[in-house]
Amino acid sequence: MRSFLFVPGDSVRKFESAKKTVADALILDLEDSIAPEGKVAARGIVRQMLDARNPAQKMYIRVNAIDTGMTLGDLAAVIPGRPDGIVLPKCAGAADVNTLALYLDAFEVASGIELGTTRIVTVATETARAVLKLMDFENMSPRLWGMMWGAEDLAASLGASRNRTDGRFASPFVLARDLCLIAAAAAGVVPIDTIAADLDDLEGLKAESIAARQDGFLAKAVIHPKHVDIVNAAFMPTDEEIAWSERVVAAFAGNPSGVVKLDGKMLDKPHLRAAEKILAQRGAVRGIADGASHSLSSRRRPCVRRDEGE
Incomplete structure (x- = not known):
């Protein structure tokens, strides 16, 4: 929320x-x-x-x-x-x-x-x-x-x-x-x-x-x-934040070492967690929009918790 x-x-x-x-x-x-x-x-x-x-x-x-x-x-x-x-x-x-x-x-x-x-x-x-x-x-x-x-x-x-x-x-x-x-x-x-x-x-x-x-x-x-x-x-992630997060998650995909290089910078698991959090927030916003399209009496559905979506 x-x-x-x-x-x-x-x-x-x-x-x-x-x-x-x-x-x-x-x-x-x-x-x-x-x-x-x-x-x-x-x-x-x-x-x-x-x-x-x-x-x-x-x-x-x-x-x-x-x-x-x-x-x-x-x-x-x-x-x-x-x-x-x-x-x-x-x-x-x-x-x-x-x-x-x-x-x-x-x-x-x-x-x-x-x-x-x-x-x-x-x-x-x-x-x-x-x-x-x-x-x-x-x-x-x-x-x-x-x-x-x-x-x-x-x-x-x-x-x-x-x-x-x-x-x-x-x-x-x-x-x-x-x-x-x-x-x-x-x-x-x-x-x-x-x-x-x-x-x-x-x-x-x-x-x-x-x-x-x-x-x-x-x-x-x-x-x-x-x-x-x-x-x-x-409180919505910006387009730039989402694009960065998607690139970070993609860079870590299938990489067992826990450390990747992106744009000349070394990234580790805290960067991945930050990126995943931003994408989770983006997903919650999409869920809100989807819920709104199915309701004439209400305009949105909220996200619930920092680690859970509803």
Whole structure:
């Protein structure tokens, strides 16, 4: 997947608009976008949204953080609607992931859902403590599918007056971003880049998205429908990357030595793995296009995981 579009869990209008985009996944939000007095009512609205989903889009729910005491109520309301995953904010390491996984075990059994179906995506950098826990992924539930980094809440946690200057993240936030990417790669899950807060700076969004993909992120969160197409395009391999990858794979084909020479340069297995990853992403994009041609009500099918296609 390339794009995760946030949708306030109490806005049917914004949900209907989001369904018409080519976002790979929607994140129906029960946390920051909902006022405290509206959170219980939003659960019922989100449940209705799940029933009215666009089958071409994955559906994730951002629940309230475990320390709020609201997580169980959120899950009780939405799991019967069979979301594809739960986004856990303010996540501080394996303990929080495993607590959520235990909750999901119970609710899936109660709802007649196959055990382990519901994925977990963490928002992994929203507090100083969470950043320090990024490497705490040993013995973590296999439900963990992705790690997203976020800068807005982290600024409050650090006491920072801002997280960007002239469109560039300040040093502590770059550190959190990079640690999230490294932790996700080490855990073998999908690294997801944070939102672009400036809704009208589309060129900045494009540059930020391209940089994220080049660094190793596989998807990006967005907060406005007009960002979706830009992000999707940025996370597609370029023609040049595909052509290079095809040549690398061809050069390695039938070569048992593990080292080849291409254009005067020596290439080894890491180059082959990089090329295979690019071609896998290209294949996922082709799958999306093929799926779209068979559906009048939906426009695309997403890819699922860094090491799996769906």
